[in-house]
Amino acid sequence: xxxxxxxxxxxxxxxxxxxxxxxxxxxxxxxxxxxxxxxxxxxxxxxxxxxxxxxxxxxxxxxxxxxxxxxxxxxxxxxxxxxxxxxxxxxxxxxxxxxxxxxxxxxxxxxxxxxxxxxxxxxxxxxxxxxxxxxxxxxxxxxxxxxxxxxxxxxxxxxxxxxxxxxxxxxxxxxxxxxxxxxxxxxxxxxxxxxxxxxxxxxxxxxxxxxxxxxxxxxxxxxxxxxxxxxxxxxxxxxxxxxxxxxxxxxxxxxxxxxxxxxxxxxxxxxxxxxxxxxxxxxxxxxxxxxxxxxxxxxxxxxxxxxxxxxxxxxxxxxxxxxxxxxxxxxxxxxxxxxxxxxxxxxxxxxxxxxxxxxxxxxxxxxxxxxxxxxxxxxxxxxxxxxxxxxxxxxxxxxxxxxxxxxxxxxxxxxxxxxxxxxxxxxxxxxxxxxxxxxxxxxxxxxxxxxxxxxxxxxxxxxxxxxxxxxxxxxxxxxxxxxxxxxxxxxxxxxxxxxxxxxxxxxxxxx
Numbered sequence: 354x355x356x357x358x359x360x361x362x363x364x365x366x367x368x369x370x371x372x373x374x375x376x377x378x379x380x381x382x383x384x385x386x387x388x389x390x391x392x393x394x395x396x397x398x399x400x401x402x403x404x405x406x407x408x409x410x411x412x413x414x415x416x417x418x419x420x421x422x423x424x425x426x427x428x429x430x431x432x433x434x435x436x437x438x439x440x441x442x443x444x445x446x447x448x449x450x451x452x453x454x455x456x457x458x459x460x461x462x463x464x465x466x467x468x469x470x471x472x473x474x475x476x477x478x479x480x481x482x483x484x485x486x487x488x489x490x491x492x493x494x495x496x497x498x499x500x501x502x503x504x505x506x507x508x509x510x511x512x513x514x515x516x517x518x519x520x521x522x523x524x525x526x527x528x529x530x531x532x533x534x535x536x537x538x539x540x541x542x543x544x545x546x547x548x549x550x551x552x553x554x555x556x557x558x559x560x561x562x563x564x565x566x567x568x569x570x571x572x573x574x575x576x577x578x579x580x581x582x583x584x585x586x587x588x589x590x591x592x593x594x595x596x597x598x599x600x601x602x603x604x605x606x607x608x609x610x611x612x613x614x615x616x617x618x619x620x621x622x623x624x625x626x627x628x629x630x631x632x633x634x635x636x637x638x639x640x641x642x643x644x645x646x647x648x649x650x651x652x653x654x655x656x657x658x659x660x661x662x663x664x665x666x667x668x669x670x671x672x673x674x675x676x677x678x679x680x681x682x683x684x685x686x687x688x689x690x691x692x693x694x695x696x697x698x699x700x701x702x703x704x705x706x707x708x709x710x711x712x713x714x715x716x717x718x719x720x721x722x723x724x725x726x727x728x729x730x731x732x733x734x735x736x737x738x739x740x741x742x743x744x745x746x747x748x749x750x751x752x753x754x755x756x757x758x759x760x761x762x763x764x765x766x767x768x769x770x771x772x773x774x775x776x777x778x779x780x781x782x783x784x785x786x787x788x789x790x791x792x793x794x795x796x797x798x799x800x801x802x803x804x805x806x807x808x809x810x811x812x813x814x815x816x817x818x819x820x821x822x823x824x825x826x827x828x829x830x831x832x833x834x835x836x837x838x839x840x841x842x843x844x845x846x847x848x849x850x851x852x853x854x855x856x857x858x859x860x861x862x863x864x
Contacts, residue, residue, distance in 0.1 A: 371451075373451075374449055374450075374451050377428060377449060378449050381428050381449075383425070383428055383447045383448065383449050384446075384447075384448055384449065385448065385449045385450075386414075386422060386424050386448035386449060386450050390414075390416050390417075390422075391414070391424075391450070391454075391458065393416065393417040394414040394415060394416045394417065394422070395414065395415045396412055396413065396414060396415075396462050397413040397414065397415050397421070397790045398413075398462075398511075398514070399514070399515060399790060399793050400413040400440065400441055400790060400793065400794070401413040401423075401437075401440070401441075402507060402511045403459070403462065403507075404503070404504075404507035404511075405543070406459055407459055409430070409433045409436065410425070410426035410427045410430070410433070410452060410455065411423055411424060411425050411426060411427075411433055411437065411455075412424050412455065412458065412459060413441065413445070413790075414448075415790055420446065421441075421443065421444065421445040421446070421790065422445060422446055422447070422448045423437050423441065423445050423446070423447055423448070424447075424448045424449070424450045424455060425447060425448070425449055425450065426450055426451070426452040426455040426456070427452065428447070428449055441794065442788060442794035442795075443787075443788040443789060443790075443794040500550075501550065501553045501554055501557050502557065504545065504554065505554060505557045505558065505561075508520065508531055508542075509579065509588075509603075511533075511542070512533050512603075512605065513579075513581050513586070513605070513607075515533060515535060515793070516535070517533035517534055517535050517605060518534050518535070518537075518604070518605055518651070519533070519534040519602060519603065519604050519605065520532070520533060520534075520601075520602070520603040520605070521533075521534070521539065521600070521601075521602050522554060522555065522558070522600060522601040522602075522603075523595075523600050524551050524555070524595055524597040524598040524599060524600055525544075525551075525597055526548075526597055527546055527547075527548065528544060528545050528546040528547050528548065528550065528551050529544070529545045529550070529551035529554055529555075530543075530544050530545075531543050531544070531545065534651075535793070535795075536778045536795075536797060536798070536799065536800050537651055537776055537778065537800060537859075538778070538795075538797075540793070540795070548597075548598070551597075551598060552598055552599075555592065555598065555599045555600075555601055558590060558592070558601050558603070559573070559575070559592065561577045561590075562575030562576060562577050562588075562590040563575055563577075564590070564592060569594060569598070569599055570594055571594065572591065572592060572593050572594065573591075573592040574589075574590065574591055574592070575590045575592075576588060576589045576590055577590070584607070586605065586606065586607045587605075587606040587678075588603045588604065588605060588606070589603070589604040589606060589678075590602070590603050590604075591604075606678070606680065619660060619663075619664065620633055620634070620657075620660050620661070620664070622660070623653065623656065623657060623660055623801065623802045624801030624802045624803070625802055625804060626841075629804060629806055629835075632770075632806055632808065633661060633772070633806070634661075634664065636661075636769055636770050636808070637661045637662075637664060637665050637737075637739075638665060639737055639769055640735070640737065641732060641733075641734075641735050641736055641737055642732050642737060642738070642767060642768070642769035643728065643729065643732040643737075643738045643739075643740065643767045643768050643769060644661070644737070644738070644739050644740075644769055644770050644772075645740055645741065645742060645750060645768065645770070645771045645772070646658060646739075646740075646741045646771075646772050646773075646774055647741065647742050647743065647744040647745075647746070647747065647749070647750050647771060647772070647773050647774070648741075648743075648744075648773055648774040648775060649743065649745075649775075650743070651776070652774050652775050652776055653774055653776045653800075653802050654741040654774060655676075655680055655681075655717065655741065656681075657772075657774060657802065657804075658715055658739045658740075658741065659680075659681050659683070661739060662674070662683065662686065662713070662715055662739060663683065665713065666683065666685055666686060668685055670712035670713055671687075671709070671710055671711045671712045671713070672685070672686045672687070672711065672712065672713045672714075672715070673686070673687045673688075673689065673706045673709060673711040673713075673714055673715070674686060674687070674688045674689065674714070674715035674716075674717070675688075675689045675690075675691060675699060675702040675703060675706060675714075675715070675716055675717060676688065676689070676690060676691065676715070676717035677690065677691035677699070677717055677718070678690055678691075687709070689702050689706070691717070698724075699716060699717070699718070699719070699720060699721070699724040700721065700723040700724045700727055703716060703724060703727045703728065703731065704727060707727075707731060707736075711736060712736065712737070713736065713737045713738075713739070714731060714736050714737070714738050714739070715738075715739040715740065716728055716738060716739070716740040716741075717740075717741065718740070718741050718742065718743075719740055719741070719742045719757075721757070722757040722758045722759070725754055725757045725758075725759050726757075726758070726759055728740055729754075729759055729760075729763050729764060729767045730763075732767035732768075733763060733766060733767050738767075742754075744773075745773075745861075746773045746805070746838070746861075747771040747772070747773045747805060747806075747807040747830075748823055748826060748827060748830075750771050751764070751817055751823075751826070752823075755820075761817055761818050761819075761820055762818045764817060765809070765814040765815070765817040765818040766814070766818075768809050768814075768817075769808070769809060770806060770807060770808045770809060771806075771807045771809070772804050772805065772806045772807070773804065773805045773838055774802055774803070774804045774805075775802070775803050775804075775838060775842075775859045775860060776800040776801070776802055776803075776859070777800060777801060777803055777842060777845065777851050777855050777856060777859055778795075778797035778798075778799070778800050778851060778855050779797060779798065779799045779800060779801055779850055779851055780796065780797060780849065780850060780851060780852065781795070781796055781797055781798040782798070783798070784796065786852065796852075797851075797855070801845075801850070803838060803841040803842050803845065803860075804838070804841065805835065805836065805837050805838045805841065806835050807830055807833070807835070808833070808835075810833075812829055813826070813829060813830065816829060838860050838861070839856070839860045839861065842856035842859070842860050843856065
């Protein structure tokens with residue numbers, strides 16, 4: 354119900370605003386939100402984003418006493434009721450507000466958001482490029498030249514506010530589904546109806562990324578840059594054909610935020626237990642060999658390597674990294690970004706690094722046999738190599754290198770240690786897991802690392818070199834005393850830091 358519609362009702366029935374709202378309250382059994390409560394309440398835009406609040410004529414409010422309300426300007430809108438019930442997964446109560454009072458309240462909130470927010474989007478041509486800049490602000494979300502531009506901008510804005518790592522735009526038969534990956538888990542944010550609108554949203558992302566909007570049959574990769582709250586953020590874009598059109602995934606890379614987190618970063622900051630952190634520190638100061646971290650995408654492997662490099666970066670040694678992309682900027686470290694289009698691959702870059710007289714080398718990821726062979730040779734010739742590889746556990750790493758054709762004797766001689774890592778969500782401290790505005794109703798907020806470390810002594814090295822069965826290798830490793838990933842996760846459950854549901858999600862359950 355719009356303000357104009359309410360005004361017509363007021364005029365028709367000869368009632369003022371307060372009387373009409375009181376009548377609706379009695380008819381629908383929904384209490385009116387008192388002005389005293391509204392004055393002290395805080396908007397919860399993490400639950401109902403600002404753009405949705407304006408569009409749907411409602412707002413989520415946290416009262417001074419902690420109660421959560423959904424204030425409605427149009428209590429007769431059944432679609433909004435259904436949307437709120439689906440979106441807000443924590444206990445809340447409905448309250449009524451006159452549409453003009455709700456609009457005025459949102460207007461005041463908009464002014465505050467404008468003061469905090471300055472968001473610009475630009476194609477990422479290269480470092481320092483500022484061509485074709487798109488000005489975007491909270492005001493522009495609602496007054497954009499098209500609903501598509503407004504929707505895409507508000508989607509980016511909300512993702513940045515909720516510290517999402519990825520945005521997924523998934524086309525469906527009737528429209529498009531928008532999801533955010535928060536703390537490693539996908540959450541459905543909204544569904545936009547309309548096939549034509551879904552196509553326009555994907556086209557908007559393509560235009561921003563300078564991709565071919567006419568090409569719909571093959572995958573495309575692009576990127577653009579956002580200036581948000583005076584910091585530079587990169588969006589890496591992947592467009593993929595699907596049954597119903599095209600899907601898009603936008604990876605958010607907030608380099609300044611990541612660099613700030615790396616400054617002074619220690620292994621304990623990542624959540625590693627003291628004994629494990631001490632073992633990693635001993636491995637980090639070895640003069641040569643290879644320290645390898647494994648795990649799935651998004652398990653924090655690169656952050657762990659950066660913590661290890663940061664702790665040994667005292668200026669007395671030459672440290673060089675090659676990465677795709679360079680995620681953190683470290684002072685005093687030569688960091689080389691992979692550029693496969695220009696011919697700078699991991700393997701070619703690593704060869705060049707060896708001529709640069711390094712003491713320690715970080716290879717972002719071993720993906721191919723050539724890189725694997727060069728990394729092993731580097732570890733055998735007096736360099737300490739930190740690197741990652743995708744594998745499920747510490748033992749699968751051995752098979753991955755063998756599959757890439759690396760000589761098992763050289764591999765055994767080069768490897769100092771292998772660590773498997775995962776990130777588990779922590780129980781929200783604000784509500785202890787029951788769900789609140791701080792954790793968007795999930796019961797979790799933030800993550801910490803768990804790991805399983807295998808230090809290769811002579812016995813383990815001999816088994817690898819002899820191509821011993823994996824069962825024999827696991828039996829010997831089990832006697833070395835370190836906890837497995839599952840055991841490390843169960844310890845967090847015992848301490849109340851996470852839940853069984855969470856560790857079952859990220860660790861293997863033996864059956």
